[in-house]
């Protein structure tokens with residue numbers, strides 16, 4: 001790997017080999033998502049605990065202080081919305097010149113394997129990898145499922161993740177699922193877990209993050225299950241402890257409860 005690419009990967013993946021990305025890109029297709037209506041307010045208290053921010057250029061410019069940030073993974077695919085005809089019909093929204101101008105450490109793009117736009121999104125990924133290789137910018141492929149959350153099984157996610165890696169993605173972001181080892185073992189580049197919609201209890205989040213880490217994921221790209229929680233700072237600290245200190249779900253739950261108590265005392 002060339003120096004620039006290696007250096008950018010090292011900014012994203014910490015010396016323990018793990019990472020915690022904070023995604024706040026949801027507005028690019030679903031508008032002002034709950035508790036991300038004012039991105040600056042959501043991002044600022046969480047930033048100290050994140051290793052990188054996954055964000056569009058618009059939110060980066062408007063809502064992130066360039067003097068006080070973390071490495072940025074720029075979301076560069078889009079062009080569709082939840083109210084449009086087909087979420088999968090994405091294109092590349094941001095040029096490589098812009099990526100460099102914004103000093104991003106990496107770019108992120110969705111692929112929609114099995115959709116009507118499978119070919120287009122896979123070719124978007126390939127073209128982005130070509131450009132990324134030219135300028136030393138790592139590419140994170142996002143195995144998107146659109147509204148079909150039922151697709152989140154090991155067979156489908158292993159297929160989509162492997163295809164992303166074959167096309168040259170440097171990192172693959174996918175969902176945790178039962179038998180997650182099948183996804184990780186079949187993917188020759190690092191795998192990161194997204195969260196999906198908020199689940200019922202904090203413990204469920206701690207359990208799937210822990211399980212995924214045990215099975216070989218290098219970290220998380222977890223959004224709604226952090227910033228839609230009533231105590232997002234406690235939540236990100238607990239997730240951080242699993243990702244970077246190998247805390248068990250029980251230990252993460254204790255940390256969450258203690259931090260929550262502290263926050264309640266202050267309010």
Ligand code: 5RP
Pocket residue numbers: 023024025026054142194195196197221222223224225
């Ligand atoms: C949205 C994304 C998000 O970055 C990804 O889904 C992670 O966020 P969450 O944990 O809320 O699912 O790619 O398209």
